[in-house]
Amino acid sequence: MVGIDQVLEKLSTVIDPDLKKDIVSMGMIKDLELNDGNLKFTLELTTPACPFNVEIEDDVRKAIGELTELKNFDMNVTAKVMEGRSLDADTGMASVKNIIGVASGKGGVGKSTVSLNLALALQQTGAKVGLLDADIYGPSIPLMLGMKDGFMEVEDNKLQPAESNGLKVVSFGFFAEQAHQAAIYRGPIISGILKQFLVDTNWSDLDYLIVDLPPGTGDIPLTLAQTIPITGILVVTTPQDVASNVAVKAIGMFEKLNVPIIGVVENMSHFICPNCDERHYIFGDGGAKKISEQFNMPFLGEIPLNSGIMSGSDVGKPIMITKPDSPSADAFRIAAKNIAAQCSILAAKLQEEMESEGSNEESAPEASTN
Known part of the structure; x- marks a missing residue:
């Protein structure tokens, strides 16, 4: 037997x-x-x-x-989602297993749209997902989710995230007084707001927290990297050289800060003709793949150019919700799964390092005292 x-x-x-x-x-x-x-x-x-x-x-x-x-x-x-960051070193957000910063070198690449739809794609697999709109100057996630009247309450000195389509959502855009005003703040204040959104929020038990960062290499990306341990950074770019060349600067900043790069996603990658199904590379071809090869990082997906993605964001109806069977939704789904896989790989490496450190401590000889 x-x-x-x-x-x-x-x-x-x-x-x-x-x-x-x-x-x-x-x-x-x-x-x-x-x-x-x-x-x-x-x-x-x-x-x-x-x-x-x-x-x-x-x-x-x-x-x-x-x-x-x-x-x-x-x-x-x-x-059971693996912990892709050191929770022991983060008492403020110890219930969040993975924190993924979504960055770009420049604006206009659709980073917020990608962040939102990737968060929804992960949530639809059964994962517990939060979305932090960290663009204090130009918060757009509430508009994209149709949450113009959304708000966050405070209980026990903790911000309570708003909820939409299974996501826990935090954004500066929920504060009514900012609806028709430009956010004019110096760096230290901006950093303080982000820290509050991170550690003073009741994120409860999350498998993934997606942080939609503002473009560039300013105070907010720097604050994220220096405030808490994060799993890594996802870089969003478009195919043309202008976008990919600037994206390289963001990658360089996070590498200097010893923050892992999860990989790169190419948005507006191509347009598929509805009449002939032929691909048209309107903004050029291969920008993200060049970055992937140059920095030896995973190429995680390509999102096609689709008017439905853009219009859905404008009216608060993300394509992952309104057209879950569309090619665009499939593209987000593929990218989300690849991102989750990279988080698991980083988690396994972290686990190995912790086990190795533990065994080294146990085998280290005790100092003799005379």
């Missing part, structure tokens, strides 16, 4: 394509029970947005199927 060791040996042949490790050593097999040839366990994926979840599940079933002595097999598939 087959034993537990044989089951685990078979399961250890299944490799997570992103993490490059077997699912047993990664602790993805939970609650394993084997009684009289009846096998039961839970496969716990590293994120509900795993791009290879179907592939991993199929590989598991195939591996178990090779154990011909089993009578029955019951597998439950769940997901």
